[in-house]
Amino acid sequence: MAITDLTAVVPPPGGEQGGVDWNEVEQRIGLPLPQDYKGYVARYGPGSFDEFLYVCLPVTDIENLDLARRQQEDLAALRSLRDDFGLDVPYRLEPPAEMSSTGT
Numbered sequence: 001m002a003i004t005d006l007t008a009v010v011p012p013p014g015g016e017q018g019g020v021d022w023n024e025v026e027q028r029i030g031l032p033l034p035q036d037y038k039g040y041v042a043r044y045g046p047g048s049f050d051e052f053l054y055v056c057l058p059v060t061d062i063e064n065l066d067l068a069r070r071q072q073e074d075l076a077a078l079r080s081l082r083d084d085f086g087l088d089v090p091y092r093l094e095p096p097a098e099m100s101s102t103g104t
Contacts, residue, residue: 003039012043
């Protein structure tokens with residue numbers, strides 16, 4: 001679903017959420033982020049859908065919704081499943097070469 005489709009179904013709260021340096025965020029997490037995600041963050045900011053679906057954010061005081069923190073914790077859990085328990089993890093767990101070569 002594109003961000004324009006989402007805003008038609010679920011109107012965002014008033015005002016734009018701002019102040020995200022996307023280049024810095026992408027360097028910190030070692031991955032490029034989709035434009036729709038950036039649009040979501042700009043329009044919706046923190047919160048949930050029906051107190052069920054929470055979206056991690058690049059800039060937040062809510063520890064469990066901090067994008068970089070969640071990324072590291074989730075990657076550690078997936079790596080443990082793969083390395084310690086021999087489970088097949090169908091996701092890339094390392095940053096793409098072009099991102100990792102920048103020092104992240």
